[in-house]
Amino acid sequence: MSHDHDKKFVYADNAATTSVHPKVLAAMLPLLGEVSGNPSSLHQKGREAKQYIDSAREKVASVLGCDAKEIYFTGCGSESDNWAIKGAVQNYLERNKTDKCHIITSKVEHHAVMHTCKALEKKGIDVTYVGVDENATVNPDDVVAAMRDDTALVAIMMANNEVGTIEPIKEITKRVKEKNPKVVVFTDAVQAVGHIPVNAHDLGVDMLAFSGHKFRAPKGVGGLYIKSGVVCKALIEGGGQEKGKRGGTENMPGIVGMARALEIANEEMQDDNARLAVLRDDLIRRLLELPNSRLTGHPTKRLPGTASFTFEYIEGESLLLMLDMMGICASTGSASSSKSLEPSHVLLAMGLPHEIAHGSLRLTLSHETTQADVDYIVECVTKVVNRLREISPLGRN
């Protein structure tokens, strides 16, 4: 195996996106091939399409521990994030006949949440960005302390996409609701759904976003759980689809695929995660043997497939490209990947200095990852880090 380097390929970027499960593809293909009606049409093909969507909604709801009528399908995780935040704020403003209110979010959110909050800030909405500890964990005390009389929404992610930390959403929700049950709690669970158990009713949140391509459905389909009784104004107006909450002809094959993918993920989660955690921890232990390397994110409360690091004295894009040439697909939060000259806001929020944050690497494993893959990753990362350190002026005495 280790003599086969030229042909070796290891996809270790599953937090970016996953491959479509063959059973998901099989469930979708007939729907793409034959006459497929518009779910809004009254004729037989329309009714058939609607039935597919209804049944998909039932499946998703049963895995996420909620009622089918609480599930709304969207075009992606980013849309769900935008919708939840803008819809909750809009409802607050209309109900209270005001043009001002307050949002609480964290400093480590995905851009889909962060940039939505920044856009609202420009329109005069106040936003508090709660900090995190060195493991990227949000402290529920800080969220509660930030609450004001005019707080409309709390938006904290369930699992972090860069460092894999799992946030205490149940605890945050409980504490926020104790202080003021009217405040809407939203969680971006895009990295969590399909990977760790997520039960909407048990978490107690009002809204929860997910995205199919993160758990082996195709790209371009997502969803938003909206608890019964919670009002979230429509983001996309249209022809009355999704109970008038989300206009646009439904991506029926995508929705069917996502429901199937979620069922499969749910069935295989326990076995997959036990195996993944062993590989992940082996990868972490061995890469931390490199001098001046560190694990980023919580040491134990982390996604089963996520191993994330910083390596001092080198820069992430260089690391990534050299790994790419060895057939390893990974990800970095370095400035060079962001165009802005600023390294990852997540790593900075965790208190890492700029120079260290530039040298980050995220490896996200999947059901396909083998021990041999981990061995190969360790071998290549070690080689590349050493090579780049030879070129670097830093870390010498």
Next chain:
Amino acid sequence: MYSEKVMDHFTNPRNVGEIENADAVGEVGNAKCGDIMKIYMKIENDVIVDVKFQTFGCASAIATSSMATELIKGKSVDEALELSNKAVVEALDGLPPAKVHCSVLAEEAVKAAILDYYKKTGKDTTELEKICTGCCESCSAHDHHHDIPTDED
């Protein structure tokens, strides 16, 4: 996204290392910006007879460092002063627009080293001192003499 030449100089950079007792040393950039280049020159009769570099940075920072050292090796100090980031980028068959700022590092490192040489040899440095030897941030603050496209994205 990168040309073959960039990938070649990135994966197989020329002139990496240090020169002991160098006649000129220049260091520009800082770790905060994510790019640092340190350049060492051996200079005889105002001719750069040897040059080596060390770079912390992205692939284009490493590739432009490597190409810049190739372009000035064997040249006179005056010729090396003429080296622009544009020439380095052209020699590499171009860089993506968002990456052109990285090439400024190499131009400035060369100038910083020659400034060091001027100082050591007692030459007039007034003209050279006017040239910034800062990091990416300070360069984008006054990028008049660099060829950096503005990338509205």
